[in-house]
Amino acid sequence: MTFNLFTAPRHTLIVATAVASLSLAACGGGGSGGAGSTPDPVTSPSVDPVARAAGPLDPVQAELDNTVLNPLASALSGTPLAGVVDCANELVNYKILDTVDVLAGALSLNGNPSDLTSLSQTLNPERLTERVRAIAFDTAQLLLSLNDAGSSCATLGNSVSGSPDAQQLLNGSNPLAGTPFESIGATLGPAIAQLLNATGGATPNRNLPTASLVSAYQQFNDTVQASLAMLPTDVQNAPVVSGALLTVGAALNDLEPVLASLVTFDAATLQNALTTLLSGIVSNVTTHLLPLGGLEGEVGEPGALSGLNALAVGDFGSTLAELIAGGNAVPGTTALSLLSAVLAPLQNTVLGPIIDLLSGELGSNPLTPGDTSGDQLSGTPLAPVLDVITGVLGTLLGSTDSDTPCLNLPLPLLGNLLCPSA
Numbered sequence: 258m259t260f261n262l263f264t265a266p267r268h269t270l271i272v273a274t275a276v277a278s279l280s281l282a283a284c285g286g287g288g289s290g291g292a293g294s295t296p297d298p299v300t301s302p303s304v305d306p307v308a309r310a311a312g313p314l315d316p317v318q319a320e321l322d323n324t325v326l327n328p329l330a331s332a333l334s335g336t337p338l339a340g341v342v343d344c345a346n347e348l349v350n351y352k353i354l355d356t357v358d359v360l361a362g363a364l365s366l367n368g369n370p371s372d373l374t375s376l377s378q379t380l381n382p383e384r385l386t387e388r389v390r391a392i393a394f395d396t397a398q399l400l401l402s403l404n405d406a407g408s409s410c411a412t413l414g415n416s417v418s419g420s421p422d423a424q425q426l427l428n429g430s431n432p433l434a435g436t437p438f439e440s441i442g443a444t445l446g447p448a449i450a451q452l453l454n455a456t457g458g459a460t461p462n463r464n465l466p467t468a469s470l471v472s473a474y475q476q477f478n479d480t481v482q483a484s485l486a487m488l489p490t491d492v493q494n495a496p497v498v499s500g501a502l503l504t505v506g507a508a509l510n511d512l513e514p515v516l517a518s519l520v521t522f523d524a525a526t527l528q529n530a531l532t533t534l535l536s537g538i539v540s541n542v543t544t545h546l547l548p549l550g551g552l553e554g555e556v557g558e559p560g561a562l563s564g565l566n567a568l569a570v571g572d573f574g575s576t577l578a579e580l581i582a583g584g585n586a587v588p589g590t591t592a593l594s595l596l597s598a599v600l601a602p603l604q605n606t607v608l609g610p611i612i613d614l615l616s617g618e619l620g621s622n623p624l625t626p627g628d629t630s631g632d633q634l635s636g637t638p639l640a641p642v643l644d645v646i647t648g649v650l651g652t653l654l655g656s657t658d659s660d661t662p663c664l665n666l667p668l669p670l671l672g673n674l675l676c677p678s679a
Contacts, residue, residue, distance in 0.1 A: 309351055310388065312358020313580075313587030317596050321350050324600065325542055329497075338497045340402030345501040345546065348395040349508045349538055356388040356512065359659075360519075370584035373522040380519070381469070383463045386456050389474055389516075392509070393452045394528060396481075397423045399505065400445055403438045403498070426451070437492050441484045448480035449611045471516045478513050497546070504541040513536050528582035534575025539599050540567075569598040570571065 262406035330339050350502050363380035401422050420434045426446040433442030455473035456462055480640035485506045493499050511534040544563035573595040580587045 264345070296343070301554060310355040310358040310362075312355070312361050313592065314354045314358050314577075316360070318350050318354055319349055320593060320596055321539070321542060325547065326350060328498055329546065340405060340503045341399070341498060342546070344395060345505055348392065348399055349504055349542070350387065351392045352395050353508050353512055353534075356385070356392070356480060357515070357534070357581065359384050359388055361587070362582040365582060365586070365630050370582065371519055371524045372507045372526055373519060376519065380467075382465060382467055383461060386461045386463075386465050389470060390453060390461055393449050394506075396435055396509075397426055397446065397449050400438070400442055401432060402424065404433050404436050430571065437489055437531040440487060444480055444484045448477050448591065452477040453551075470521050471520050475513060483508050500541070500545040500547070500577035504538070505547050507537050507541055508534065524582065528578050531578035532574040534574075535577050536570050539542065539573055539596065540570045543603060563587045565602040566599050569595075569602065573599050587654055593650070
């Protein structure tokens with residue numbers, strides 16, 4: 258299965274015009290429309306377990322939440338994009354990685370992790386079904402958040418009982434009708450409903466065979482990838498939205514071979530699939546959800562920023578995958594050390610100087626949102642996203658004192674980008 262991943266577009270940073278053109282603010286919702294067969298009605302369960310799965314990836318999830326995803330959502334608070342980031346966080350960082358935690362727990366109890374046939378004795382099929390259903394529920398909330406209609410994924414967990422729009426989506430209507438996301442709502446709504454029906458309907462099937470669960474997920478993922486590939490260009494170029502959809506789409510796609518290996522009993526494939534999934538998530542969260550690709554694209558030097566942590570990303574995925582697939586314990590200090598190596602090159606080399614420049618400028622001459630008149634950043638690619646960048650990176654890294662940040666930039670790219678007259 259292939260998915261035409263979005264690459265960070267050159268105009269990712271043009272927030273004001275792109276967001277306005279997408280009409281991401283609520284458009285009334287509740288409309289119907291779109292193609293595809295009407296799914297069987299899904300009655301939202303009153304109780305569908307929402308507790309996060311404990312496991313070896315807990316420290317990684319908390320760190321990504323605290324240092325990247327939550328600060329980004331906070332910086333976007335009050336905008337339609339905040340819900341998109343919230344749901345991407347819940348879906349990728351928690352629901353998908355929780356699925357890996359459930360699998361890791363089963364592998365650690367398996368006397369011979371290389372023999373996946375014995376997982377039937379240690380992997381609780383109900384817990385795996387719950388995790389996959391949680392992914393489906395939060396995918397519904399992510400879709401609605403694209404029209405500023407999604408409820409908080411964190412509070413609703415994997416229940417749509419408190420969201421009339423989500424219930425409409427699952428029962429054949431398309432609340433995204435009339436928006437640039439109409440096509441994805443029309444195709445994914447029925448696909449989500451189909452996955453939920455195949456895994457128990459209103460409540461999880463406690464005895465669903467793993468093969469049936471994997472088959473249902475594969476059909477769902479096929480539709481996800483096809484839907485994302487057909488999104489309009491203006492959606493693919495939208496700031497934050499494109500990065501969120503890339504991150505979610507890639508993670509959903511990379512989860513499929515992990516689940517499939519449980520049916521083929523291929524331990525080598527499982528380890529390779531875990532490597533791809535884990536590496537992909539930390540790479541996309543740090544270089545696509547944050548607009549580094551857009552920054553480098555503006556000055557025509559792709560990879561100059563987003564490639565800085567490539568080696569650490571590979572080490573993170575391969576090391577954790579080998580430990581998990583082998584049924585070994587994953588010390589929290591090891592997981593955090595690997596993640597720190599992913600974040601450090603960006604923090605110390607790229608983002609620090611940006612913070613120095615922005616914090617120094619805003620400290621002496623605060624700007625109102627959208628107003629860059631008379632500011633040092635006017636005429637640079639950062640001007641349209643000044644508020645977002647300062648909010649995100651300031652929360653991520655704090656600021657350091659520097660009277661002359663333009664004189665000490667470690668990469669020529671940053672000098673060209675932030676200080677074009679230097």
